[in-house]
């Protein structure tokens with residue numbers, strides 16, 4: 001069976017297989033908190049603690065190498081100063097890769113199977129609020145799933161009230177009281193929005209637009225984890241800013257904000 005064919009079987013069996021592999025390779029049967037690092041957040045793992053094992057994502061059952069420049073294809077086991085075990089997923093599969101929703105949430109399900117009780121989702125995204133300069137971190141308070149799909153299959157009716165833990169958002173604001181929060185709309189991408197779509201997102205209540213996170217958060221809640229989401233606004237969304245978007249600009253904003261947001265994330269995780 002090839003590495004990703006695992007996902008054609010039961011997705012929870014696939015997650016179990018991946019978690020077993022991770023336990024074997026890292027030497028730890030259980031992890032406490034999972035972190036998914038999105039655009040701009042790649043350096044964060046270094047400040048969280050000591051990396052005790054680094055796996056290439058492509059070697060772990062059901063995972064594949066990332067297809068986006070700026071995304072890191074590793075899975076790391078990190079020991080925090082507080083003695084927590086963090087599983088750092090540098091390799092997110094995006095819906096636009098066309099591998100299906102099971103592949104998108106495989107990392108989240110693997111984290112749950114590895115014992116993680118907390119799921120920290122980070123991303124780079126577009127901002128609708130002009131006060132948020134590129135490089136501004138924003139807490140996710142809720143989401144709007146515009147992908148027209150779900151990671152859940154069958155009659156799986158999961159409540160998503162307070163999906164994004166208000167407890168952890170409060171902890172984050174203890175670290176930095178200036179943190180704003182907003183509603184994240186997940187588009188499928190990979191194209192950025194048109195200005196009209198950005199206006200639509202604004203009218204239906206979105207503050208942030210991106211191509212990840214919502215599907216993962218749903219899978220995380222379904223798996224019983226406490227979910228925390230934080231976005232890095234790397235660009236003003238199309239039409240909000242007078243200049244066109246570019247992936248280079250996104251990488252640059254992420255890079256510039258890197259040290260500050262990494263420290264922020266490390267301090268939040270220390271408080272969990």
Ligand code: 8IG
Pocket residue numbers: 039124125126127187189191192193209210211234235236237238245250
């Ligand atoms: I980074 O402006 C990043 N990701 N959909 N729109 C969407 N995704 C993004 C954006 C953006 N910026």
